[in-house]
Amino acid sequence: MLFLAPFLLRFAPIGHGLPRNYVPDTHIVRGALGMAKDKTLVPPSNAYTTYPYLLPYALLPVYAGEYAAGRASGAWHGAEEFKLRLLEEPWIAQLPARLLVALFGALTPWLIWRAALAAALSRRAALAAAWLVATSLLHVQFSTHERPWVPLVAFVALALWPAALYAQSGRLRHLLLVGLAGAGGFSCHQAGAPLLGLAGLAWLCGPAGWRGADLRRRLGHGAACVALFAVASLCAGYPFYLVHGGADGGTAAGEELMAKQQAEDPNAFGPTLKIGGQMLELKIRPESFARLSRAFVGYDPLLLALGLLGLVAALRRRALRAGAIFALGWAAFFLTQRNDHVRYLLPLVALLALPAGLAFEAAWSRFAAGGVRSLGGLALVGALAFPLLQAARLDWLLLQPDTRELAERELERTNGLGLVAVDRYAPQVELDRASLERIEKWGEFGSRDEHRLAMLQAGAPTRAGAGLAVLPLERAWWFDDRAKTLLPKEKAVQPGEDLRAFLARHGATHVLLVSKRPQHVRDNPLLPLVDGAAPIWTIDPAWRGLHPEEATLPTEMEFPLTQLWQVERPGPALRLYALPRAGA
Known part of the structure; x- marks a missing residue:
């Protein structure tokens, strides 16, 4: 249960979407590849990634092993050929990153098991806590993404283990391990910065007194822990502060769009904290709760119900008190942030697991005294089966072809219609030469685009062929989700030019609309382009006869209790329309 189930649930759907990648976050992959390309371990912040560097560092030996295996098998014959293969087939780098993240995820239940035993929970309570993490739908889903969130959770779980030990032993090495694990989480993502607070709470909950020699020893422990956290974080996650003085290679994530919105409404944002290439707004937004x-x-x-039920009992136990208080603080902060993504709640999976184990043990003792065969025992075992059912359903869905894969086939079949303007979250089709030359002028051009354009201009054969005539609107316009409007990017859109004029100037003949909320398609700011027209074709992820409120897989869902059972595959709804001709 501690190994087989977590591994199967996370590794079974690991190849979802490939060779395309419909999880829009490849920071750790780009970070590692950028370091390898430039032969540096300390590029400036934001040169390749806005995240800290621990996970790119972890990927470097993985890629070295992959390169060596490819050389041995004849898949490539040198570094330059390997580089070209990566540019044409980026999944070669993305899949190992997913496997690394899935490994972090699969090991996390075992870390929770060890933390529970360290806190003197019963084996039954420890198993329940580990099982709830092993089958957590949120944790399973993010374990299949090459993103830093699940490794961050693993370090949270790791920190809970010595935190429980320090509360009982008061030994310096246990507190230092809390600080070191916290630094690991902070070095995965800036959201891990509060983990220094977990070390602080463990320090406060330690058994040492507050007078005389005990106080001096306690203060020494605290200073050593803070120093270790700072040094480890700087070395493993943020070495650019030591080498470059924090100099950026660009703006922080979302900073340009934030500046545009701030210009329109000076009160739109509160004070911000910038760490590396990420910004955090320090303004409470109650609507997010x-x-x-x-x-x-x-x-x-x-997990949530049992975790909340067990919080009071956890607060009463010295070994669990630090984690319980930290869980409350984490929830209070991230549940009221403007950046209201459910991924910021992922650490609560680990933090609530131990209180949940306590609550399960209490329920078992009260309602299942007769064992598994009793009514109470059957109910509790059945309850534990529910998260497994949800996770298995997610795996099945992720193993189905994405709607964008189906749409890509349709676009290839109907290639020659004209220039198709595509919405956000559209299929990641290979662009033809004219489309690439157009985008090159906008400044929205990556190394893969540069390579493909050079190959096409030279008349060299490419694995993807000639490509399709596509106008990716996301490269020319900012999509403001809250205001449901479009904001122009200066290099792509002429002054005073609206969307219709932009499309006409480039000769767009069709538009592909994408909706992650099929029942709220009118939220799409592109809809006025085709209002009242019938689509040429539609690809819908909905299960037959059902009308899902959302279709966001493989990315985070708004309410999985219903979405999981209302769709038959990942991906949004897609509709292709012909644009009205000028003067029609």
Whole structure:
């Protein structure tokens, strides 16, 4: 249970979407490949990734092993050929990153098991806590993404283990391990910065006194822990502060769009904290609480219910007190943030698991005294089966072809219609030469685009062929989700030019609309382009006869309790329309 189930649930759907990647976050992959390309371990912040460097560092030996295996098998014959293969087939780098993240995820239940035993929970309570993490839908889903969130959770779980030991032993090495694990989480993503607070709470909950020699020893422990956290974080995650003085290779994530919105409404944002290439707004947004709470209930209702029920008991136990208080603080902060993504709640999966184990043990003792065959025992065992059912359903869905894979086939079949303008989250088709030359002028051009354009201009054969005539609107316009509007990017859009004029100037003949919320398609700012027209074709992820409120897989869901059962495959709804001719 501690190994087989977590591994199967996370590794079975690991190839979802490939060779395309419909999870829009490849920072750790780009970070590692950028370091390898430039032969540097300390590029400036934001040169390749806005995240810290621990996970790119972890990927470097993985890629070295992959390169060596490819050389041995004849898949490539040198570094330059390997580089070209990566540019043409980026999944070669993305899949190992997913496997690394899935490994972090699969090991996390075991870390929770060890933390539970360290806190003197019964074996039954420890198993329940580990099982709830092993089958957590939120944790399973993000374990299949090459993103830093699941490794961050692994370090949270790792920190809980010595935190429980320090509360009982008061030994310096246990507190230092809490600080070191916290630094690991902070070195995965900037959201791990509060983990220094977990070390601080463990320090406060330690058994040493507050007078005389005990106080001096306690203060020494605290100073050593803070120093270790700082040094480890700087070395493993943020070495650019030591080498480059924090100099950036560009703006922080979302900073340009934030500046545009701030210009329109000076009160739109509160004070911000910038760490590396990421910005965090320090403004409470109460509206986020309802949406994020609903999402968490939809993901892991049993874990949340048992975790909340067990919090009081956890607060009464010295070994669990630090983790319980930290869970409350984490929830209070991230449930009320403007950046209201459910991934910021992922650490709560680990933090609530130990209180949930306590609650399960209490329920077992009260309702299942007769064993598994009793009514109470059957109910509890059945309840534990529910998260497994949800996770298995997610795996099955991710193993189905994405709607964008089907749409890509349709676009290839109907190639020659004209220039197709595509919405956000559209199929990642290979662009033809004219489309690439157009985008090159906008400044939205990556190394893969440069390589493909050079190959096409030279008349060299490519694995993807000639490509399709596509106008990717996301490269020319900012999509403001909250205002449901489009904001122009200066290099792509002429002053005073609206969307219709932009499309006419480039000769777009069709538009592909994408909706992650099929029942709210009118939220799409592109809809006025085709209002009242019938689509040429539609690809819908909905299960037959059902009308899902959302279709966001493989990315995070708003309410999985319903979405998981209303769709038959990942991907949004897609509709291709012909644009009205000028003067028609």
